[in-house]
Amino acid sequence: MDRQFLMEIMEINEKLAEAQSEAAMKETESIVRAKQKELTDSVSRAFEQDDLEKAKEMLTKMRYFSNIEEKIKLKKIPL
Numbered sequence: 001m002d003r004q005f006l007m008e009i010m011e012i013n014e015k016l017a018e019a020q021s022e023a024a025m026k027e028t029e030s031i032v033r034a035k036q037k038e039l040t041d042s043v044s045r046a047f048e049q050d051d052l053e054k055a056k057e058m059l060t061k062m063r064y065f066s067n068i069e070e071k072i073k074l075k076k077i078p079l
Contacts, residue, residue, distance in 0.1 A: 012068055015027075015028050025072060025075060028068075028072065033069075036062060036065050039061055040062070043055050043058040043062070046058060
């Protein structure tokens with residue numbers, strides 16, 4: 001993974017960890033969904049161009065965002 005991407009993931013995780021309100025969580029969730037949409041489009045283009053390495057890279061990035069989505073869901077569930 002490239003350094004810039006990992007920094008972005010760290011920032012989003014920090015933002016989620018610090019989110020104390022529903023609005024803050026929704027904002028983080030919105031960012032993650034937009035990134036997932038972007039990556040889904042990139043994966044589609046990579047497959048259309050038979051660029052399997054690029055598709056693999058995008059799918060790996062999607063997994064990071066999927067993990068954040070899971071954290072959001074868990075944070076929404078009251079204990």
